[in-house]
Amino acid sequence: MHYPKGIKKQINKEITYANRGMSLEEDLNESNEYYIIIDRAIIYKKPIPIQINKVNYPNRHDAKIIEAYYKVPSTTDYNGIYKGKYIDFEAKETTSKTSFPLPNIHVHQIKHIESIMRHGGIGFIIVSFVNLSRIYLLKGEDLIEFINNNKRKSIPLSYFEERGYLLKYQFQPRIDYLEGIDELYRGEF
Amino acid sequence: MHYPKGIKKQINKEITYANRGMSLEEDLNESNEYYIIIDRAIIYKKPIPIQINKVNYPNRHDAKIIEAYYKVPSTTDYNGIYKGKYIDFEAKETTSKTSFPLPNIHVHQIKHIESIMRHGGIGFIIVSFVNLSRIYLLKGEDLIEFINNNKRKSIPLSYFEERGYLLKYQFQPRIDYLEGIDELYRGEF
Numbered sequence: 001m002h003y004p005k006g007i008k009k010q011i012n013k014e015i016t017y018a019n020r021g022m023s024l025e026e027d028l029n030e031s032n033e034y035y036i037i038i039d040r041a042i043i044y045k046k047p048i049p050i051q052i053n054k055v056n057y058p059n060r061h062d063a064k065i066i067e068a069y070y071k072v073p074s075t076t077d078y079n080g081i082y083k084g085k086y087i088d089f090e091a092k093e094t095t096s097k098t099s100f101p102l103p104n105i106h107v108h109q110i111k112h113i114e115s116i117m118r119h120g121g122i123g124f125i126i127v128s129f130v131n132l133s134r135i136y137l138l139k140g141e142d143l144i145e146f147i148n149n150n151k152r153k154s155i156p157l158s159y160f161e162e163r164g165y166l167l168k169y170q171f172q173p174r175i176d177y178l179e180g181i182d183e184l185y186r187g188e189f
Numbered sequence: 190m191h192y193p194k195g196i197k198k199q200i201n202k203e204i205t206y207a208n209r210g211m212s213l214e215e216d217l218n219e220s221n222e223y224y225i226i227i228d229r230a231i232i233y234k235k236p237i238p239i240q241i242n243k244v245n246y247p248n249r250h251d252a253k254i255i256e257a258y259y260k261v262p263s264t265t266d267y268n269g270i271y272k273g274k275y276i277d278f279e280a281k282e283t284t285s286k287t288s289f290p291l292p293n294i295h296v297h298q299i300k301h302i303e304s305i306m307r308h309g310g311i312g313f314i315i316v317s318f319v320n321l322s323r324i325y326l327l328k329g330e331d332l333i334e335f336i337n338n339n340k341r342k343s344i345p346l347s348y349f350e351e352r353g354y355l356l357k358y359q360f361q362p363r364i365d366y367l368e369g370i371d372e373l374y375r376g377e378f
Contacts, residue, residue, distance in 0.1 A: 042304050044264055047238040050254065065239065065257040075233055079268060084309030086275040115231050120273030 024093050024128040024135070024175075028078065031173035041178055043080030043087055049073050075112050076123075082178060083189045086121035088113065093128045099154035100127050102147070110147065113140040122185060126167070126177060127160065136164035137180035213282050213317040213324070213364075217267065220362035230367055232269030232276055238262055264301050265312075271367060272378045275310035277302065282317045288343035289316050291336070299336065302329040311374060315356070315366060316349065325353035326369035 028045065035041040054067035076090040090113070092104045105125065113123035123140035138155075142163045146155055165180035182189075217234065224230040243256035265279040279302070281293045294314065302312035312329035327344075331352045335344050354369035371378075 047236040049236040050239050063259055068254040070252055081275040081308045081310045086270040119270045121270045
C-alpha cells in the first residue's frame, strides 16, 4: 500500500514495536547515550569488525575505503562499566512469537559470556520478540543452564517469562536495562 | 638500500624495537590473545569505527563494502576484565625520545578514561617510545594529574620514569602489561 510518507510514519508509530522502524540496536544505543549523559553507566556498542583490503587517499587528510568485508565478531556487541562492575552483553531480535532460536548467537559469543562470568563480570543477553513487542533481559547463568540441560535449539518464551526480566519501553532511556540488572543481580552490587 | 628480503628482516630484527616491523598494536593484540588462552584476563582491542556508505552484494552470502570512511573513535581502543575489574586503556607510539605529545590522545578519550575511573574501573595509557625501545604504563590518575597541573602539551619522559611502570618486552606475552597493573594498582584488587 502506498501512503504519503508522513502518514505512513504515523500509522507505523501506532502499531507495534516491530513496525516502529527503530531497531533494538538503535534503542540500546540511545539508552547508552542517555546513561552516559546522566553518568549512570559507561556502556558502548563495539564497532562492527571490518576487514579492510583497499584504501584510496584522494588527498592527504582523507582516506576512502574502497574494498572491505564484514568479519565475524569474536565477542559480544556491548560492554562497559556499571556500579564498578564489568558489563557484557549481546542483543538480538527475533520475529518468532514462541521462542528464541539459539543459532542467532554465535557459539564463541556464548563462550565469551561464560568467560566473562568466570572472571567476575556480569554477562547477559537482551532479546527482543519484535512481534510481541516484548524485550527480555536474561542472565548469562540462565542462558548457559538452558543450553547445558536442553537439546532444544531454541529457548521458549516461557523460559524468558520465568527467569528473565521484562524490560519496559519508555521515553528515556528507551530501554532501561540497568533496571533489569538491578533487579536480576540484586545483592551482587 | 636494497637487501634481499630475508636478510633485511634479519637486520631489522637486530636493531631496535622501532624497526622490528611489529607495531605496539600487534604486540598488544598478541599479548591479549595469550592472556585469553591462559584465562588470565579477557581484554580485546575494539574494532576501528567505520562509516559504511555503500555495500555491494555479489551473491546472496557475501557483502562487499565499496565505500566507507574512518570515524573518530569515541572511546579508548582496549577494554575488558581482569581480576573482576573493568580495564580500559589507550595505547600510543611516539618517535620522540624526550616526551609524549598529548595531542596524540583525543580529548574525549582522556575524558573517557576519567569517567571510567570515576565509575570504579581501571583506566590507563600505554606509551611506546619506539626510538628508545621503552614502553610505559601510566595510570589514568597520573595522566589527569599531569594535565591539570601543567601547561605543557607533552609529558616528559622523566614523568613516565618516575610514575609509570616500564614494561618488559619478552617472548610470551610480548608485553606483560598485567604485571604493570599488578604493580601500580597494588592493594586495589
